[in-house]
Amino acid sequence: MKKPSKKSETEFCKVCRLHHDQGSRHKYFPRHKDFLSTFLDRFRSKIADVRFFLKNPSVLRPEEQSQNRVWCVFCDEDIVELGSSFACSKAINHFASSDHLKNVKQFLWKNGPAMDCIDDFRISEADVAKWRRKCQSLGNEDASSFKGSCGQSGTSNDIHNKLAFKTMDKIENVPAPHINSHHSNDVMPLQYNTNKFQISHSELSGVAHHASYLNMDASHLPLCTDPLRNGFGKDSIASRTKDFPSNGNYCNQEDKKQIKGSYSSPDGLVVTSISSSHSSDACGNVHSGAPPPWLDANDGKSSNVQLNQSDMSSFQAKIPGKTRKLNPNRVGAEWAERRKIEIEMEKRGHGINNKIDADWLPNFGRVWQSGTRKESRKEFEKEKRKLVKPESISIESEPVKVQPYISKRARRESVENGCG
Amino acid sequence: MSSYLLKTLTKKEEIDRIIRDTIDEVLVLRFGRCTDAVCLHHDDILAKSATDVSKFAKIALVDVDSEDVQVYVKYFDITLFPSTIFFFNAHHMKLDSGTADHTKWVGAFHIKQDFIDVVEEIYRGAMKGKMIVQCPVPPERIPKYQLLYKDV
Numbered sequence: 001m002k003k004p005s006k007k008s009e010t011e012f013c014k015v016c017r018l019h020h021d022q023g024s025r026h027k028y029f030p031r032h033k034d035f036l037s038t039f040l041d042r043f044r045s046k047i048a049d050v051r052f053f054l055k056n057p058s059v060l061r062p063e064e065q066s067q068n069r070v071w072c073v074f075c076d077e078d079i080v081e082l083g084s085s086f087a088c089s090k091a092i093n094h095f096a097s098s099d100h101l102k103n104v105k106q107f108l109w110k111n112g113p114a115m116d117c118i119d120d121f122r123i124s125e126a127d128v129a130k131w132r133r134k135c136q137s138l139g140n141e142d143a144s145s146f147k148g149s150c151g152q153s154g155t156s157n158d159i160h161n162k163l164a165f166k167t168m169d170k171i172e173n174v175p176a177p178h179i180n181s182h183h184s185n186d187v188m189p190l191q192y193n194t195n196k197f198q199i200s201h202s203e204l205s206g207v208a209h210h211a212s213y214l215n216m217d218a219s220h221l222p223l224c225t226d227p228l229r230n231g232f233g234k235d236s237i238a239s240r241t242k243d244f245p246s247n248g249n250y251c252n253q254e255d256k257k258q259i260k261g262s263y264s265s266p267d268g269l270v271v272t273s274i275s276s277s278h279s280s281d282a283c284g285n286v287h288s289g290a291p292p293p294w295l296d297a298n299d300g301k302s303s304n305v306q307l308n309q310s311d312m313s314s315f316q317a318k319i320p321g322k323t324r325k326l327n328p329n330r331v332g333a334e335w336a337e338r339r340k341i342e343i344e345m346e347k348r349g350h351g352i353n354n355k356i357d358a359d360w361l362p363n364f365g366r367v368w369q370s371g372t373r374k375e376s377r378k379e380f381e382k383e384k385r386k387l388v389k390p391e392s393i394s395i396e397s398e399p400v401k402v403q404p405y406i407s408k409r410a411r412r413e414s415v416e417n418g419c420g
Numbered sequence: 421m422s423s424y425l426l427k428t429l430t431k432k433e434e435i436d437r438i439i440r441d442t443i444d445e446v447l448v449l450r451f452g453r454c455t456d457a458v459c460l461h462h463d464d465i466l467a468k469s470a471t472d473v474s475k476f477a478k479i480a481l482v483d484v485d486s487e488d489v490q491v492y493v494k495y496f497d498i499t500l501f502p503s504t505i506f507f508f509n510a511h512h513m514k515l516d517s518g519t520a521d522h523t524k525w526v527g528a529f530h531i532k533q534d535f536i537d538v539v540e541e542i543y544r545g546a547m548k549g550k551m552i553v554q555c556p557v558p559p560e561r562i563p564k565y566q567l568l569y570k571d572v
Contacts (some may be wrong), residue, residue, distance in 0.1 A: 326444060329549040332509025336443045339510075343441075358432070362439050364512040365551075367497040367523050373512070381497055 014073075014110050014398060016040050027111050036112050044120060053088040054127055057134045073105040076120065086135050095123040110326045159390050364418075425467040426452070426479050430486040439481055439510050446477040446543050451484050451493065452502030459502045462528035463532070469532050469539075477539045498567055500526050504541075508546035515556035517541065517562050527563025534561055 006021030016035045020026050027036075052071065060068060060081060068081040070091045079091045094100055104121050109112075284290025329332070366376040429435050436525075439447060450466060450511045452459035466479050473479075484493055484501060492498075496505055504525040506513040515538065529535040534559040545553035555562065 230544055267540045327513070327547050327549065330444075330509070331546040331549055332511040335511070339440060339443055343443075360436055360511045361495060362436075362507060362512060365514060365523060366493060366495075367521050383494075384491075 013111070032111075039073070040112075040117075040121075045072055047095065047121060047123075050088045050091045050128075051123070053086075054092055054123060057131055058087045059138065060084060060089070072100065072103075073282055075100055075108045082273070085139070092123055092128060096125060096128045097119075312376060333392050426463065426481050427472060427482060428446065428481045430483050432491055433462060433488075435482060435489070435492060438478070439507055441562075442478050443509060446473075446539050446546065447506075447507040448477055448479045448539065449482055449505045449507065450479070450502055451482045451498050453483065453485060454481075456501060458528050459548075462502045462504075465529050465532050465535055466569075469535050472536055473539050474500045476543045494526065494553070497521075498524070500503075502526075506542050508542065511551065513542050513546055515555050516551035516552055517557065518559055519562065519565070522552065528567050529557075530561045544547065 008021055009018050010021045011023075011026075012019050013026060013032065014321065016026075016032050022029070025030055065081050065084065068087060068089070070079045071077070072094060075094075079094050081088065081090050084090050101122055103119070105115065105120055121228075164209060330336075360379060361380070362375050364376065365373045366380065427438075427493075429438065433567070438449075448466070450459075452462065454460070456462070463481065466481075472480050482489055483491070484498065489514065494551065495502070505523070506515065506525075512523065515525060516522050519526070524539065529538075534557045541553050541556050
């Protein structure tokens, strides 16, 4: 006998975002499990970003502190990096704290999957200790360079800074010293204005595009006289991007596009420019009055197209898709396939007999037939031969002489009389 | 008028060629005379329907007065005109219209749609592997005739 299901108090499920009275059974429902998996995946990506800065500590600029925040779903707490000098320092400390661990355990017990995935949602003490040591070493190294770059760029590159803040609003923690320390040979700061220089100086366009990503950090990077000398290239920038997280909290997918040669306008539009090496000036363009490429390409092919049009039927027959679509059990399928091959051979000029046999007859079931169609054809051919033979015989035979009838006895007597 | 729109065949070679070259399509051969009134009515319907069935059928007219064609007139047992014979991949398709002769359609079609329905039915049957199909035309619109057994 089934026990009546106990109705428990109405609760709100944070994962499914709905009220239910299913009690502890709710966490086993497949819908809840689906929602939970997406819920935890989202948080995993957030904590992955934090782990990135755990492994690669970087200095947090004061202007970006307010933008650097994480919502902890287990603790229901917004972690804002106000007053912290390194990126995600408060977040790291929070995820390593005992309170957070307690909340994670409680959440998993109430909602969710097995407890073995606790480590996915917290940071161990050992990692935090390593991070602290890195931060200390980082702080000592860059203290002087950071101050110097701030002083130089403050007055001259205000416009570039404004652009950077508008377009790279999702990229909140890309500090200059980090770039400088890890990839000193790969990228160089922007030396020229991007707008005018892109149009007027095509030889530097590649440099300008690749350096546009660095606009936001131009204020903090040390000036360099010869950007080309240091191997400016797409590959170098591509390698840089690997070090940056891909999540939306701290970095945007758009930055990859920008690195590949795009320019972001103050309006926020991301426009990709084509380098001059792609367009060959020898061919000409619309402005120079050159013909469009498709007309040039088709001049040689037009005659081929005309020829091919006459063979459309054979080409259609060649198309394997069409033969596959047709029912192989259709009437005369084998004959049709053979005939198609014959036609194709004739078109190619392999010289099969074009002449049809004069006696050829199609498969026909006659009106008064009894038996198969082959028999009816044989019957017709017999009739045909019979028609031909009597005609030939009548032409060849001599005219018949009409004579009176003589009986056998009379013939015998005449013979005996003749002999006797 | 319709003879200008549809091909008229006068030789056995031409008939053989058209039968052999029509692949995966219904071939409609009308045996008749262009001077006969019923044939003219029939030809008019064929000509008007030619474009509608062009994707799956081909239509041709055969002049029975031509000497070269007499072989086929005898082979197909054609005694009444117009007679319409259907082929698919050089195989003769029979049509059971409730008359004595299932090998051909004798007489003219009343309306264009009847002809299109018949051709469509033959095409569908042929694609399924059937060599005889049921006539979709209602009995009141099927021409009636008397078939003599070997002129007896």
